[in-house]
Amino acid sequence: MDRPTGAAPAFGGSWTTLNPPLSPWIMDVINKNGFAKMTPVQSGTIPRAIKNQDCVVEAVTGSGKTLSFVIPVLERITRRERKYKKGESAAVVIAPTRELASQIHDVFHQFLSSLIPPEEPASVEDENGASSSTSAASKTKAPYPLPILVTSGTANPYETFQSLGSNILIGTPGRLASFLLSPRGLSVVRVSELDVLVLDEADRLLSSPDHRRDIERIMKHLPKQRRTHLFSATMTDAVEEIIGLGLRNPVRIVVNLKEKKKGEDAKERRTPTALQNTYLVCRHAEKTLQLLRVLQAEVQKAEAAKFVVFFSTCAAVDYFYRIMSRLPSLSKYHLTSLHGDLPPRIRETALSNFINHPSSHLSPAILLCTDVAARGVDFPDIDVVIQYDPPTDPKSFSHRAGRTARAGRRGKAVVLIGKGREEDYVDFLAIRKIPLTKQPYLDSSLTGTETPPMVDPEALTLLREIRRFILTDRELADKGAKAFVSSLRAYTKHEASFIFRSQDIDFHGLAIAYGLLRLPAMPEIKEWKKKREAHLKLVKEKKQAIEADGVDKAQAHVDEKEWLDWEDEPVDWDNFAYASKSREQARLLALSKKRSEIPRSAEEKAQLDAKRKMKSQMKEAWSEQKERKVKKEERHDKRDKRKQAEWEAAQANGEELGPIASLRASKKQKSNTRDVWKNDDSEDEDDQVDLGNEWKSLKKEIKSEKSEKRSSKKNIEKGGMFDDLD
Numbered sequence: 029m030d031r032p033t034g035a036a037p038a039f040g041g042s043w044t045t046l047n048p049p050l051s052p053w054i055m056d057v058i059n060k061n062g063f064a065k066m067t068p069v070q071s072g073t074i075p076r077a078i079k080n081q082d083c084v085v086e087a088v089t090g091s092g093k094t095l096s097f098v099i100p101v102l103e104r105i106t107r108r109e110r111k112y113k114k115g116e117s118a119a120v121v122i123a124p125t126r127e128l129a130s131q132i133h134d135v136f137h138q139f140l141s142s143l144i145p146p147e148e149p150a151s152v153e154d155e156n157g158a159s160s161s162t163s164a165a166s167k168t169k170a171p172y173p174l175p176i177l178v179t180s181g182t183a184n185p186y187e188t189f190q191s192l193g194s195n196i197l198i199g200t201p202g203r204l205a206s207f208l209l210s211p212r213g214l215s216v217v218r219v220s221e222l223d224v225l226v227l228d229e230a231d232r233l234l235s236s237p238d239h240r241r242d243i244e245r246i247m248k249h250l251p252k253q254r255r256t257h258l259f260s261a262t263m264t265d266a267v268e269e270i271i272g273l274g275l276r277n278p279v280r281i282v283v284n285l286k287e288k289k290k291g292e293d294a295k296e297r298r299t300p301t302a303l304q305n306t307y308l309v310c311r312h313a314e315k316t317l318q319l320l321r322v323l324q325a326e327v328q329k330a331e332a333a334k335f336v337v338f339f340s341t342c343a344a345v346d347y348f349y350r351i352m353s354r355l356p357s358l359s360k361y362h363l364t365s366l367h368g369d370l371p372p373r374i375r376e377t378a379l380s381n382f383i384n385h386p387s388s389h390l391s392p393a394i395l396l397c398t399d400v401a402a403r404g405v406d407f408p409d410i411d412v413v414i415q416y417d418p419p420t421d422p423k424s425f426s427h428r429a430g431r432t433a434r435a436g437r438r439g440k441a442v443v444l445i446g447k448g449r450e451e452d453y454v455d456f457l458a459i460r461k462i463p464l465t466k467q468p469y470l471d472s473s474l475t476g477t478e479t480p481p482m483v484d485p486e487a488l489t490l491l492r493e494i495r496r497f498i499l500t501d502r503e504l505a506d507k508g509a510k511a512f513v514s515s516l517r518a519y520t521k522h523e524a525s526f527i528f529r530s531q532d533i534d535f536h537g538l539a540i541a542y543g544l545l546r547l548p549a550m551p552e553i554k555e556w557k558k559k560r561e562a563h564l565k566l567v568k569e570k571k572q573a574i575e576a577d578g579v580d581k582a583q584a585h586v587d588e589k590e591w592l593d594w595e596d597e598p599v600d601w602d603n604f605a606y607a608s609k610s611r612e613q614a615r616l617l618a619l620s621k622k623r624s625e626i627p628r629s630a631e632e633k634a635q636l637d638a639k640r641k642m643k644s645q646m647k648e649a650w651s652e653q654k655e656r657k658v659k660k661e662e663r664h665d666k667r668d669k670r671k672q673a674e675w676e677a678a679q680a681n682g683e684e685l686g687p688i689a690s691l692r693a694s695k696k697q698k699s700n701t702r703d704v705w706k707n708d709d710s711e712d713e714d715d716q717v718d719l720g721n722e723w724k725s726l727k728k729e730i731k732s733e734k735s736e737k738r739s740s741k742k743n744i745e746k747g748g749m750f751d752d753l754d
């Protein structure tokens with residue numbers, strides 16, 4: 029696709045106008061990247077951050093915020109009178125996801141590696157998978173050491189830190205907190221001379237209680253005499269609070285965009301002006317059909333080559349990836365999936381495969397993802413962003429849309445909005461300075477038209493097509509049901525709950541869009557079905573009354589909701605097999621066990637019926653499940669903290685315990701304690717049961733993790749089907 033430069037950004041002046049001027053080695057890298065001028069956020073932030081000012085920076089997506097903190101950090105290191113020693117921390121940069129942290133690491137790496145003398149060309153992968161020149165000679169000749177990335181994928185962080193002698197640490201909050209504050213970290217990583225702390229995507233970092241706790245721990249550990257900078261495209265009240273905690277007389281830099289249409293006053297907006305931000309109204313049943321048509325229309329009419337499609341949950345990404353990969357209409361598209369349930373290495377490979385894919389309109393690429401890719405990730409050349417589900421957090425909206433139209437390029441974003449109350453979302457966003465324009469419904473010839481008065485018959489043709497794939501593998505049916513349920517739950521968690529109301533969900537419509545074989549047995553659906561029957565009965569009665577009285581139909585009001593018909597696919601569930609042989613064997617075994625339990629006598633039958641009844645009564649609604657979930661999360665949190673403490677203690681002794689080893693240690697510790705308290709039998713038994721269960725579940729976890737790793741490795745070797753983990 030021809031990607032012309034958009035109307036924005038109005039550039040913020042030449043780099044040479046900065047006073048004092050940037051160091052020549054930094055200018056060299058800027059020139060090498062072809063960045064002729066600064067963006068407005070850069071010209072506003074860099075001079076202040078180089079001097080002694082704390083900055084809180086808010087500027088639209090893709091406006092160049094990363095260089096606005098990378099350059100000042102590097103300049104301050106360069107200008108410092110007493111040079112940093114190897115391993116002495118000069119700057120810590122915190123980002124909410126490993127993808128974003130890794131991207132920031134790459135930018136620092138690009139600058140610092142430019143100083144490695146050219147006679148040392150050997151560039152190898154460091155232990156974080158980042159390309160770095162690690163030969164002893166180059167390390168000694170380079171004036172500043174390379175940065176270190178501290179995230180979930182970082183192997184042996186202390187060893188890497190010591191071998192690189194890094195002054196700049198970049199990572200996610202939890203990992204950085206453990207890295208800095210574990211006994212080993214306290215002895216190895218010196219922070220007394222730390223100069224700068226940066227929080228990128230600060231509002232997201234501070235809106236999560238866990239991240240916030242970790243950041244506060246890190247802040248307390250760092251010297252007060254430091255510069256602190258916060259960056260985001262969407263600042264919130266949480267940021268105001270943290271400003272009070274750790275910033276000193278910060279300057280607030282807000283880069284506003286104004287859009288002026290003919291005959292109207294200029295309006296402020298929170299999205300890039302080069303972004304064509306649109307919404308498309310369709311029924312829930314037509315969502316997948318419209319997604320496919322938008323993909324095809326953009327390729328055929330605008331020669332689009334790269335797409336990002338957002339879903340609300342990991343299960344939905346996983347499911348649609350499998351379904352869309354099988355659709356003949358998408359056979360020339362290269363699909364990739366990315367979500368938080370994938371192991372770190374696979375996430376990394378997925379992202380780089382997608383970014384580096386040589387796509388064109390003849391061979392377009394699509395990334396299906398959750399909000400894990402919504403913030404900060406710099407996809408250089410995305411043509412269209414599609415939001416299959418509007419985000420549960422409205423702040424994510426502009427971040428998602430902002431994966432396109434970056435650095436002044438043009439781009440398009442489309443959000444699929446359900447017909448009816450969901451259309452209020454457009455006004456809701458307009459108030460938040462995110463204006464959307466309407467993209468018409470696409471018919472079968474990909475021509476824009478009004479949303480059809482009755483459900484598009486092709487939505488039902490697509491349902492049949494998806495069902496045909498699902499019938500080839502029971503696994504797909506399971507995944508579809510999981511995706512459907514998880515998306516419904518996400519729907520009920522929308523912050524704009526007065527727009528996205530659970531009572532308005534069209535279950536049949538969504539099930540059509542997902543291509544389900546049958547509706548999952550959920551209490552909410554049973555309730556909804558009852559309402560539907562009652563409403564249909566009422567409408568029928570009213571109609572009959574109108575006809576009997578001879579009242580003009582047009583004059584009498586019948587609140588006739590649109591109820592879609594639904595028919596379960598006739599499936600022989602006992603013989604519906606998994607494609608995976610081992611999975612199918614396990615299913616057959618479970619089935620024959622269940623059959624052998626079929627009661628023979630009337631008494632046995634009565635017992636079984638009573639048991640079933642009790643079970644169905646115990647089925648809870650989501651509200652009750654929510655409470656249970658919170659308690660479960662608290663329990664897990666406690667367990668994680670205990671494991672963390674054990675790990676930190678082990679690190680202090682210079683050894684790193686794996687999960688089995690740490691459990692053995694705690695088992696040993698507990699058995700010692702039991703010896704002392706031998707007389708207290710009850711406690712002793714509880715402990716044994718606890719430990720035994722934990723031991724079993726850990727072994728199970730490790731076993732499944734190993735087999736997952738093996739199969740994902742196999743899949744990668746097979747050629748890109750990395751998401752097929754079975």
Ligand SMILES: Nc1ncnc2c1ncn2[C@@H]1O[C@H](COP(=O)(O)OP(=O)(O)OP(=O)(O)O)[C@@H](O)[C@H]1O
Pocket residue numbers: 062063064065066067070087088089090091092093094095260261403404405406408430434435
């Ligand atoms: N002065 C410049 N001239 C041209 N391109 C630039 C300039 N500065 C940065 N860029 C490019 O603009 C793109 C977006 O930059 P960056 O990722 O820093 O945006 P951002 O404001 O942090 O976006 P987000 O809010 O989505 O994280 C990058 O590809 C970057 O290389």
